[in-house]
Amino acid sequence: MTTIAEEMNTLRLRRLKILDDYHQAQGRLRRGVDALLREVDNEIRQLGDRSSSLPCLVRCTPGPSLTVYHSADAPCGRVHDRRNFREMPEVEAMDASPHVYLERCTACYWRSAATTHGKRLLNA
Template sequence: MSFADRVQALRLRKLKILDDHNKRIQKLQRALNSELSEIDREISQLGDASARLPCLVRITPGPELTVYHSADVPCGRVHNRQNFKVMPEIDAMDASPYAYLERCSACGWKRAAKIHGNHLIGEV
């Protein structure tokens, strides 16, 4: 085997080792991302199922209350937070003496559930 052939063989071995290593790293990264996504989904479910999810209920005079808003990801209808009282969702549902309140459909409840779930497990 000539000198040039030996150099080429070593170069190819090195490239194969690096390529194999890179493929293993990518496989591990995909597995890690998959597991973390599953945990994030479970955290969101935990936050959404919590009766302590922080909500905003309007306390100023105006139209009859029908909805409460997310305290963490409110919609555009929440202009001034001073017009709202922060309370857990379980209390927000019964905050009106006239009607059972529901979640505002414009608020970001999925993101709010994830934020609240992270608070519940002690992350920020």
């Protein structure tokens, strides 16, 4: 014959098992949703990066000849004063110099810029 204390302990253990199973299932579900959202965010970044309307900055002041354009959303430290730059879509920035085909600045944070631009396109 079991005592009331033993029955209460059995019920307590059942209750803890139910709660533990619930929390484990919630954790699996959360990790699954997080993985799916990361995939979508990665696709948003890729589409933002491929978009011809990705905003860029091209220097418009006298100085050394132009070779690069910068990100308008995530510029590097070489962009001190945005008034010295014209903002334009990337497709136009590539051909902004009459002498040479401009390339992306390697110091700018293009991954971040592509994410920002992709989210802007998503919310438009």
